[in-house]
Amino acid sequence: MDNLMMQTVFIFFVSAFGYCNSCFNSALFNRPLVLGALTGLALGDVATGCQVGATLELVYLGAQAIGASNPPDMTSGSVIGTAYVIAAGTDVAEAVAIAVPVSLLMSMWSNFLMAVVGPIMAAKADQYALACNRRGIDLMHWGFVLIQVISAAAFCAAGFYVGTQAIQGIVDSIPAFITDGLNYAMGIIPAIGFAMLVRMIISKKLACFLFMGFLLVAYGGMNVVGVTAVAAVIAAVLVFNTGLFAPTQVASDVDDNEF
């Protein structure tokens, strides 16, 4: 087996691992941070893989399933994007230019499966339920899981196999202003994800902590690990050592005394 064929097989298994995310605790196997490192391992350049993973993670930071809205297919984008940067030896930022369209394309396939094939198998499961056939329900579950994981991983592997041969030509034809533009976009895009997350969590009472984190880094030069530790201490103080969460009557008594 030649080298490219071997790498294609590795890519199949790395993608399959990513698509198995929801098979175990929805454990974040499909996040770019994880798949970047694994794709790097498969292609023999873990360090670059991790760096691409970090870059794509910031792009997809806001991507998560909320209710019936599905996030873009991060697995294909991360694997193909990382493989592209490692194979072509290009700038890390160019992974974004590959990952975004690839994940949009693959989302169409997975949406087709979830909109058409899934409900058909659910209807079949309904029939097994009425026959009190537990194994039948299990079979529909496993069957739908395998259809999704294997088909999507096969697409990723095929994309890698075909794509790597065309990569050098693509790289040479990209004009400088596109590369520059992507580099700027890379700096700005993480703000989209942060904004989505903040909109999900924030309330008037809590907004000050967002600025605390920002200022600790901007003026204090701390890293995010340090900010997290400081915030954890403050949260503990507020929860355990203040009357913030005392029963309502007590809290209003205190207010009466103070004002």
Next chain:
Amino acid sequence: MSEIKIAPERKLTDRDLRRVFWRSCMLDSSWNYERQQNIGYSFGIVPVIEKVYEPGSEKQKRAYARSLDFMAITPQLSTLLMGIDAAMEEENAANDEFDDSAITAVKTSLMGPLAGIGDSLIAGTLRVIGTGIAIGFAQQGSPLGAILLLLIFNIPGLLIRWFGLKFGYQYGSTFITDAAKGGLMEKVTFAVSVVGLAAIGGMVASYVSLDLSMITVGSGDFAQPISDYFDMIMPCLPQLIVFGFMYWIMGKKFKTTWVLVGTIVVCIAACWIGSMMA
């Protein structure tokens, strides 16, 4: 404290609960647009239905069918619901007076609030805290980042899953109301939100960037990059402005993908104009 809702006799063993636990880990894997996690939920709860009911009975048939109803919940919190469900299925099997529509009612009424809390606390905030800690390592090319993210997210996730199942089965639906009354959920939500927001604030300053040094103010020897002026006002000011703009845009109901693609297009266009002028 007496609990009338729960059957005195407990049929399910720890081994049965472990089966539900492992199966529940696959909740999202057969997601579909029609009834979402219905197959996954059913896959998780069927060992209970198989065990507590008489095989082939009308009650068991109804229970299997009920397990395939619409379901949408945060995966890590699903076992709390499965535990409560298991306790009620057991009661239903033992007691002919039991109205099994109560099971559907409890599932339907609890999944919304639980998904609301879970999506923002676990899938949102806990993940972001993990990412904030992990991403610095990954940027330096270390696989420690990926490992840390998985540990920070999954250790609490699996603990919540297991103990949620135990509590749900033990206390039935009263558990949730007790937790709400005691203010436990409120405290946890508050603490996690504080840490999450601070981490996001820190990440805005660390990982958002907008290099404005090519735009200069003044001319000749007095030309100075505009970024120097921003720095005088406040460090990391461009990042804060970019974040503020995106926060405003995200409130406008645009699809995220279009905001993302739009950002890339605008940046490339700006660089193209810049290269034309140079």
